[in-house]
Amino acid sequence: MKMFPPSFGSALSVAGESRLPVDAPFDKTQRLFVDGLLAGLSAIVEAQEAGDTGTTGSALRVLFGSQTGTAEALSKNLRKFAATQGFDATISDLDAVTLVELAEVEHLLIIVATTGEGEPCDNAKRFHTALMNSDAQQLPPTLQFSVCGLGDLSYPAFNKIAKEVDVRLHELGATRIRDAVFCDTAYEDDFAVWKEDVFATPAFANAAGTPRAPEPFPDTAEPVFTKQRPFTATVLDVRRLSGQGPGKVVNHVEIALAGGGPDLDYRAGDALGLWPVNDPAEISAFLAAAGFTGAESVSLKSGPARLRSALLRFDLTLVTPATRKAWAVPDAPADGQVIDLLRHGVPGLTPQVLIDGLRPLQSRLYSISSSPEAHPGEVHLTVGELRYDLHGTERKGCASTFLGGRIAPGSTVGVFVQQASHFHPPEDDRPLIMIGPGTGIAPFRAFLEEREARNATGENWLFFGDRTEARDYLYRDQIEGWRATGLLARTSLAWSRDGQDKVYVQDMIRRDASEVFAWLERGAAIYICGDAARMAADVDRALHHIIADAGQMDARSAAAYVERLVHDHRYRRDVY
Numbered sequence: 001m002k003m004f005p006p007s008f009g010s011a012l013s014v015a016g017e018s019r020l021p022v023d024a025p026f027d028k029t030q031r032l033f034v035d036g037l038l039a040g041l042s043a044i045v046e047a048q049e050a051g052d053t054g055t056t057g058s059a060l061r062v063l064f065g066s067q068t069g070t071a072e073a074l075s076k077n078l079r080k081f082a083a084t085q086g087f088d089a090t091i092s093d094l095d096a097v098t099l100v101e102l103a104e105v106e107h108l109l110i111i112v113a114t115t116g117e118g119e120p121c122d123n124a125k126r127f128h129t130a131l132m133n134s135d136a137q138q139l140p141p142t143l144q145f146s147v148c149g150l151g152d153l154s155y156p157a158f159n160k161i162a163k164e165v166d167v168r169l170h171e172l173g174a175t176r177i178r179d180a181v182f183c184d185t186a187y188e189d190d191f192a193v194w195k196e197d198v199f200a201t202p203a204f205a206n207a208a209g210t211p212r213a214p215e216p217f218p219d220t221a222e223p224v225f226t227k228q229r230p231f232t233a234t235v236l237d238v239r240r241l242s243g244q245g246p247g248k249v250v251n252h253v254e255i256a257l258a259g260g261g262p263d264l265d266y267r268a269g270d271a272l273g274l275w276p277v278n279d280p281a282e283i284s285a286f287l288a289a290a291g292f293t294g295a296e297s298v299s300l301k302s303g304p305a306r307l308r309s310a311l312l313r314f315d316l317t318l319v320t321p322a323t324r325k326a327w328a329v330p331d332a333p334a335d336g337q338v339i340d341l342l343r344h345g346v347p348g349l350t351p352q353v354l355i356d357g358l359r360p361l362q363s364r365l366y367s368i369s370s371s372p373e374a375h376p377g378e379v380h381l382t383v384g385e386l387r388y389d390l391h392g393t394e395r396k397g398c399a400s401t402f403l404g405g406r407i408a409p410g411s412t413v414g415v416f417v418q419q420a421s422h423f424h425p426p427e428d429d430r431p432l433i434m435i436g437p438g439t440g441i442a443p444f445r446a447f448l449e450e451r452e453a454r455n456a457t458g459e460n461w462l463f464f465g466d467r468t469e470a471r472d473y474l475y476r477d478q479i480e481g482w483r484a485t486g487l488l489a490r491t492s493l494a495w496s497r498d499g500q501d502k503v504y505v506q507d508m509i510r511r512d513a514s515e516v517f518a519w520l521e522r523g524a525a526i527y528i529c530g531d532a533a534r535m536a537a538d539v540d541r542a543l544h545h546i547i548a549d550a551g552q553m554d555a556r557s558a559a560a561y562v563e564r565l566v567h568d569h570r571y572r573r574d575v576y
């Protein structure tokens with residue numbers, strides 16, 4: 001059997017080598033397409049020449065832990081690549097396997113994201129608990145694995161779960177065949193190197209079966225518009241939802257998706273990804289602090305650019321290890337932002353060094369607050385402007401203030417649809433309890449619009465709230481309209497600053513305990529969206545409490561009841 005080199009499946013991407021003569025009469029896209037086709041055909045011929053007419057690859061298990069879909073998408077990419085390396089990959093989420101099953105596996109690749117404040121994703125929780133258990137069973141050395149972690153350096157618990165999974169598998173006896181990679185938000189390069197390296201290890205290369213031809217490029221099944229190739233959409237409307245006075249400003253944003261085709265099709269529960277740009281006024285302040293005019297030239301991956309325009313697309317806040325290294329500031333305080341470092345003065349800073357220490361700006365996700373059935377060709381968002389004080393100066397979030405203040409009808413913005421793997425409304429007519437204070441209301445407006453458009457008969461109960469009713473009752477007219485028509489059987493509203501006592505949605509759940517339990521007993525699904533730091537955990541505690549109380553159970557039985565809800569996909573969360 002012929003062994004192919006590890007980079008066989010990505011021959012085109014390696015140094016961009018083309019199989020076509022340089023003067024072949026093709027433009028760039030045509031050249032890529034023909035090259036992909038030729039790569040595929042030559043792979044088949046090479047395999048046949050080697051006498052490999054069979055199509056069996058060796059077994060590979062790919063497991064992912066994913067909250068917003070990236071790790072899942074990368075697993076699919078890995079499966080395709082694995083086929084070109086002689087492996088037939090089976091993909092599933094981490095919770096789909098037990099440690100007993102894992103012990104039978106020989107080749108294992110894990111792509112796992114960290115979510116919350118250093119927590120496992122919903123589809124990796126059970127696996128993570130079992131793995132970290134002090135009584136976890138030993139694993140055999142024949143289990144050969146490597147881990148790719150997805151994370152974000154702006155979180156203190158950077159890649160916590162990937163690190164734990166990697167260390168624990170090794171501790172339990174499995175064989176690590178390649179060091180784990182812990183990716184930041186710009187994961188593409190690290191993932192690509194890890195993927196190639198893994199198949200080049202003796203443990204994988206020596207076990208490879210028959211490689212398959214790579215799928216021709218462009219693969220017609222591949223989407224045209226993705227996170228990396230966003231659709232340029234036009235803004236239709238931006239209007240303020242919250243009232244005047246102190247407090248968070250929340251805006252309603254409407255964006256046209258016409259012309260985006262099927263890649264922009266979405267379902268209630270999905271999120272819209274979008275690429276913001278920095279505020280020009282903030283860039284001016286940044287340049288002043290750095291002592292540059294903005295007219296200086298810098299070199300970017302995409303080519304040369306003026307510093308001022310380059311800064312539109314770099315993160316002006318986050319201090320990363322790359323910042324510390326490029327700017328030679330190893331002791332930069334953890335709680336500061338790059339502007340604070342500049343204000344203190346960074347010796348030897350040149351425009352290029354400045355850029356080299358900044359992380360490219362990342363896309364942001366927003367829960368979609370419209371149903372495509374109610375608003376064909378449009379997508380609506382409900383965006384809270386982030387403003388906070390740090391070291392005595394006001395700071396603001398990049399994307400939320402971009403959407404709130406720097407776009408207007410007619411502006412364009414790069415967008416993509418991020419499908420939710422686990423947060424769509426129930427397909428049947430079961431009762432639905434939705435808990436979404438603040439901007440957490442967004443997906444539930446979409447759910448209710450969808451149930452209305454479909455004349456769905458399932459009962460709906462909305463828990464909503466914020467500081468004050470007069471200022472913060474988002475979508476009041478629509479919600480009251482739905483109460484009047486009966487689409488909303490119940491609303492429970494919690495205003496934390498209106499009365500003597502602070503009341504939150506979790507208090508309303510406790511107040512309505514017996515009714516909530518009765519709904520659950522009738523098969524209701526319960527969905528939570530919004531603040532991950534406090535609200536989601538408080539609601540979860542309240543839920544356990546009322547189930548124990550109203551169901552007359554001890555704490556352990558109440559926990560098992562909640563576990564069953566999760567298992568039956570009746571308890572779902574989309575928190576950020």
Ligand SMILES: Cc1cc2nc3c(=O)[nH]c(=O)nc-3n(C[C@H](O)[C@H](O)[C@H](O)COP(=O)(O)OP(=O)(O)OC[C@H]3O[C@@H](n4cnc5c(N)ncnc54)[C@H](O)[C@@H]3O)c2cc1C
Nearest residue numbers: 364365366367382383384386388397398399400439442576
């Ligand atoms: C699946 C999903 C759905 C979402 N849906 C919505 C939605 O429907 N509506 C919505 O408004 N948002 C939503 N978000 C959040 C949204 O994606 C952005 O994170 C949010 O708008 C802030 O982005 P920004 O660019 O304005 O802020 P950034 O520029 O990204 O700033 C955020 C950073 O500021 C820093 N920071 C924030 N507060 C402080 C503080 N007090 N002190 C010091 N530093 C601080 C932190 O480093 C933080 O990481 C969602 C997120 C996810 C993952």
Ligand SMILES: Cc1cc2nc3c(=O)[nH]c(=O)nc-3n(C[C@H](O)[C@H](O)[C@H](O)COP(=O)(O)O)c2cc1C
Nearest residue numbers: 066067068069070071113115116118151152158159
């Ligand atoms: C709500 C939320 C919380 C996150 N918490 C962490 C964290 O604690 N540590 C970390 O390294 N990354 C964190 N991240 C970043 C994700 O791990 C990263 O975006 C990853 O690519 C997401 O992968 P997924 O789309 O497969 O879920 C968080 C992201 C979100 C949206």
